Structures are given as C-alpha cells and as structure tokens.
Amino acid sequence: MRELSLHILDIIQNSIAAEASLVEVVIEEDLKKNLFSIQVKDNGQGMAADQLKTITDPFVTTRQTREVGLGIPLLQKAAEQCAGELKINSIPGEGTVLTVYFQYDHIDRAPLGRLVETIIGLIAVNPAIDFIYSYLYNGRVFKLDTREIKQELGQLAINQTEILNWLRDYLKEGLKDLRR
Amino acid sequence: MKSLEELKELREKLQKDIAMRDDSEKPKIIIGMGTCGIAAGARNILQAVLEEIDKRNLDIVVTQTGCIGMCEKEPLLDVQLPGKKRVTYGNLEVNDVKRIIVEYVINGKIVEDLAIAHFEE
Incomplete structure (x- = not known):
C-alpha cells in the first residue's frame, strides 16, 4: 500500500469482520524517539492462541472467497522494512490489539497519506460502529470519539452528508492544529 | 476552531428538512473494501461516491463489503436499486463513479462498458 492510512483502513476491516462495535485507533508521531506507531484495538470476537500464531501467514485466512489473506502480512512487511515490527494480541470474546511500529525517518516508510479520508470513509459506511481516533504528535493529542458526536446528534444519522x-x-x- | 457546539446548530437545521424514510426503498451502493479493493483504490472510489451524493443532494445508502473473490476486477462497486437486480461495476476509475451515479442510479440505464455482473437478490 502506498499510504499508511490505507493500511489502517485495511486493518480495521478485520475489526469489522470480527463484529466489533468499538474500534480505537491511536497514531503516534514521536520525533524524539524517531518512532511512528499505529495501534488498532477492537472489542470484536478475538482470536484463540493457535489462530494468533498463524495470523501473519498469508496462506492462513478465515475468508471463503480465496485462500490468501494479505492485510496483516503486508503491514508486517512494511514495518519490518523500516526497522519496525508488528505485534498482535487477542483474547477470544474480548477483542484484538494490533500495534505496528516504524522508524520515523526510515527512507522506506510510506507516508501516512490521507488519514482523514480513511476515517470519514469508515464512518460513512459503518454508522453503527463507534470509532475513537487519537492522534499524538510530540506529546500533543487530537481526539475524535464518534460516541460523543452521536450524543450531540440525537436521532440524526452520523453518516449524513x-x-x-x-x-x-x-x-x-x-x-493541522496539532502541528502548529 | 470547530467545536461540538456547532453540531447542535447543524442538527437543528437538518432535522427540519429531513423526512425520515425507510432505508430499504433507497438506492444502495456497496463498495468492495477487502485488502484487494483498498490496494486498488477503493477509498478514492468511496470518496467520489460521497462527493457525488453531496453535489447532487441524493438520498442513497452507502455501505461496504469484503473481498468477493473478484480481486482482479477491483475496485468494485455494486448498485442495488429498489426492486431491481444488483449490478456489479468493476475495474473502476474515479471518473467512472459520476457516470454510474448519473446514468444508472439516477436514470436507471446500466453502464454497459463498466458492468461486469448482475445478480438476483
């Protein structure tokens, strides 16, 4: 994928498939530690230990339509090329946490890209799922919690134009304000 | 800076001109969002759909699906018009979205050169 925000969109598809009702995304740019990290945490159905062990194997997938699952292996490769790593933890019935780290200034690290379109796209087509996005930039935080938005909106659908x-x-x- | 207070105003404004309708009688657009779809440009397609809906003030349900096994034809978009067969459009470019919306969603004429399949529900 050309943008890390596309990987984020892709990884969250796993949370949607796992029937999560709440997905939390934390993106952190830590220039002091030279670290770029992305965490996706959901309250979906989770995975047992034996399934977790094979999660980065592209030839293991739960899908029915073809026999390869590329989302997580692609992201893992992207991280490893940038002196980073991918970690994933899961508890059946509770959910899954995936964290991926990149060396911030690594020449092969893809740009974050159009994160806003990833977020808006997800909200537009999954109005029933709640998302919490936190963006940490050198210790400063921007946060969007769709539960708060929905509370303000009352009966109105969050995915109205x-x-x-x-x-x-x-x-x-x-x-933008985070970087001022 | 924008604040959540603005949402309250927006809500009051919108509630006045929105007649609640049953989603089942609205046209439905389904975007393929598997890894294959996303890698091929599904996010741009989705964004284009949202822009057309905004520009033309359309009342359409937009939803997503995972990989349907036609990865080589991604990005894919299905249109389900009320009471009609579900039509799958594939190998899409952003500019194709406008044609699908105008020719098929609004005027009901299948865009033959972009359609790759249709299904009975």
Whole structure:
C-alpha cells in the first residue's frame, strides 16, 4: 500500500469482520524517539492462541472467497522494512490489539497519506460502529470519539452528508492544529 | 476552531428538512473494501461516491463489503436499486463513479462498458 492510512483502513476491516462495535485507533508521531506507531484495538470476537500464531501467514485466512489473506502480512512487511515490527494480541470474546511500529525517518516508510479520508470513509459506511481516533504528535493529542458526536446528534444519522462534511473539516482542522 | 457546539446548530437545521424514510426503498451502493479493493483504490472510489451524493443532494445508502473473490476486477462497486437486480461495476476509475451515479442510479440505464455482473437478490 502506498499510504499508511490505507493500511489502517485495511486493518480495521478485520475489526469489522470480527463484529466489533468499538474500534480505537491511536497514531503516534514521536520525533524524539524517531518512532511512528499505529495501534488498532477492537472489542470484536478475538482470536484463540493457535489462530494468533498463524495470523501473519498469508496462506492462513478465515475468508471463503480465496485462500490468501494479505492485510496483516503486508503491514508486517512494511514495518519490518523500516526497522519496525508488528505485534498482535487477542483474547477470544474480548477483542484484538494490533500495534505496528516504524522508524520515523526510515527512507522506506510510506507516508501516512490521507488519514482523514480513511476515517470519514469508515464512518460513512459503518454508522453503527463507534470509532475513537487519537492522534499524538510530540506529546500533543487530537481526539475524535464518534460516541460523543452521536450524543450531540440525537436521532440524526452520523453518516449524513452534512455531518460527514462537518466531520471532515473538524478532523482537518484538528490535525493541522496539532502541528502548529 | 470547530467545536461540538456547532453540531447542535447543524442538527437543528437538518432535522427540519429531513423526512425520515425507510432505508430499504433507497438506492444502495456497496463498495468492495477487502485488502484487494483498498490496494486498488477503493477509498478514492468511496470518496467520489460521497462527493457525488453531496453535489447532487441524493438520498442513497452507502455501505461496504469484503473481498468477493473478484480481486482482479477491483475496485468494485455494486448498485442495488429498489426492486431491481444488483449490478456489479468493476475495474473502476474515479471518473467512472459520476457516470454510474448519473446514468444508472439516477436514470436507471446500466453502464454497459463498466458492468461486469448482475445478480438476483
């Protein structure tokens, strides 16, 4: 994938497939430690230890339509090429936590890319799932919690065009403000 | 800076002009969001769909699906019009989205050169 934000979109598909109702994403840029990390945590069905062991093997997949699963192996490779690593923990019935680390200034590290479109896209097509996005930049934090947004909206659907447009601007401003 | 307070105003404004309708009678667009779809550009397709809906003020349900086994034809988009067969459009470019929305979703005419399959529900 050309952008880390596409990997994020892809990894969250696993949470959706695991029937998560809450997905938390934490992205951290730590320039002092020269570290870029992404964590995706969900409350989906989780995996047992034996399934977890084979999770980075592309020839192991739960899908029915073809026999290879590439999402996690692709991300793992991307991290390993950048002196980083991918860690995944899971408890059946509780959920899964995936964390991936990259050397921040590694020449092969893909850019984060259009994170806002990843987030808006996910909210648009999964209005029933709650997302919490936290973006940490050198110790400063920007956070979006769709549960708070839904509370403000009452009966109104979060994936209405006007709301999505508002959220898009809100995210763009918030993420830009972090770097000021 | 934007604040959540603005959402309240937006809510009041929107509630006035939104007639609640049953989702089952709306056109539905389903985007393929497997790893294959995402790698081939599904996010741009989804963004284009959302932009067209915004621009033309359409009432459409947009949803997603995983890999359907036609990875080589990604990015894929299915359209389910009420009471019609589900049509799959594939090998899409961002510019194709506008055609699918105008020609098929709005005017009901299948975009033959982009359609790759149709199913009975």
